[in-house]
Amino acid sequence: METLRTLEALEREGLIASAADLAEAAESMAIALTPEMLALIDRGDPADPIARQFVPSVAETRVAPGELADPIGDEARSPVKGIVHRYPDRVLLKPIHVCPVYCRFCFRREKVGPGGDTLSAAELERALAYITADPKIWEVILTGGDPLMLAPRRLAELIGRLDAIPHVGVIRLHSRVPIVDPGRVGEALVAALRPRRAALWLAVHCNHPRELGTATRATLARLADAGIPLLGQTVLLAGVNDDVDTLDALMRGLVTARVKPYYLHHPDLVRGTGHFRVTIERGQQLMKALRGRLSGLAQPTYVLDVPGGHGKVPVGPSFLSGYRGDDPDALLVEDAFGKQHRYPG
Numbered sequence: 520m521e522t523l524r525t526l527e528a529l530e531r532e533g534l535i536a537s538a539a540d541l542a543e544a545a546e547s548m549a550i551a552l553t554p555e556m557l558a559l560i561d562r563g564d565p566a567d568p569i570a571r572q573f574v575p576s577v578a579e580t581r582v583a584p585g586e587l588a589d590p591i592g593d594e595a596r597s598p599v600k601g602i603v604h605r606y607p608d609r610v611l612l613k614p615i616h617v618c619p620v621y622c623r624f625c626f627r628r629e630k631v632g633p634g635g636d637t638l639s640a641a642e643l644e645r646a647l648a649y650i651t652a653d654p655k656i657w658e659v660i661l662t663g664g665d666p667l668m669l670a671p672r673r674l675a676e677l678i679g680r681l682d683a684i685p686h687v688g689v690i691r692l693h694s695r696v697p698i699v700d701p702g703r704v705g706e707a708l709v710a711a712l713r714p715r716r717a718a719l720w721l722a723v724h725c726n727h728p729r730e731l732g733t734a735t736r737a738t739l740a741r742l743a744d745a746g747i748p749l750l751g752q753t754v755l756l757a758g759v760n761d762d763v764d765t766l767d768a769l770m771r772g773l774v775t776a777r778v779k780p781y782y783l784h785h786p787d788l789v790r791g792t793g794h795f796r797v798t799i800e801r802g803q804q805l806m807k808a809l810r811g812r813l814s815g816l817a818q819p820t821y822v823l824d825v826p827g828g829h830g831k832v833p834v835g836p837s838f839l840s841g842y843r844g845d846d847p848d849a850l851l852v853e854d855a856f857g858k859q860h861r862y863p864g
């Protein structure tokens with residue numbers, strides 16, 4: 520079966536009632552739903568958390584005040600096409616804007632798609648020259664789009680070029696491919712990712728425990744067996760994973776697949792994605808609940824991307840507060856089960 524790419528195909532599969540009703544929503548972003556994700560959808564559940572991530576909704580046509588076309592300020596921090604330079608020691612390199620699926624909540628939803636801006640050979644050379652010229656750049660993060668959508672030979676070439684830059688110590692790739700299209704991770708792709716001089720890390724994007732099916736777990740095992748350290752990143756999404764049981768199952772699932780949960784992203788202020796947004800207070804409540812349930816190994820850091828391109832910061836929850844007793848220097852510390860204790864100042 521092929522990836523579904525049109526409203527008509529979604530209608531034929533019974534995932535939407537009427538293609539005509541969603542034409543405006545679909546205009547704002549491409550559609551792609553892989554057979555692996557399609558197979559996970561419970562057609563009898565109108566609120567299915569897998570379908571919710573990939574099937575367009577009329578809610579996407581509603582833009583709330585404060586929502587932005589470029590919510591994390593990529594443009595403001597881009598000195599050269601394809602590069603985002605927010606911190607002195609690291610850059611994003613975006614060689615491709617194509618993805619295996621199109622996630623309706625995506626913070627780059629106005630950039631990604633089949634017509635997206637893939638770097639030409641000359642543009643890629645300019646981006647590599649920028650990295651080569653700045654010895655402070657220690658980490659290069661390949662993102663996009665999805666860098667594992669590059670042909671394995673091109674990906675191997677690109678990683679090889681980065682590996683040859685002496686001051687690059689880490690090459691990190693962010694991808695949804697191993698989760699949503701595990702069959703794409705063949706031997707040539709694994710070989711392209713094998714360890715080299717620079718440390719190579721792969722962060723996989725996974726939002727729901729159901730996404731960790733048999734084929735996906737087998738693919739993650741092959742990557743881990745090849746010596747590629749794996750990180751997990753998750754977007755906190757209303758109606759997908761904004762409850763403690765789902766997050767608990769997801770984080771345990773990732774750790775048992777040898778993926779270290781890395782970030783739980785607070786949803787960005789993306790235009791037309793208000794239906795996915797939760798409050799920071801709710802995110803903090805969920806993180807507190809996870810602290811009482813999961814070992815440190817399974818805890819992600821809950822982060823917010825500061826709008827305007829100012830980078831990520833952890834947004835709690837805090838387990839410390841002021842002690843309102845006789846010692847003005849003392850603190851109150853809350854344990855993982857919500858009990859408070861005095862800690863001397």
Ligand code: SF4
Pocket residue numbers: 617618619620621622625626627628631663664665695724
């Ligand atoms: S795979 Fe990543 S970049 Fe592509 S649409 Fe999904 S979240 Fe956005």
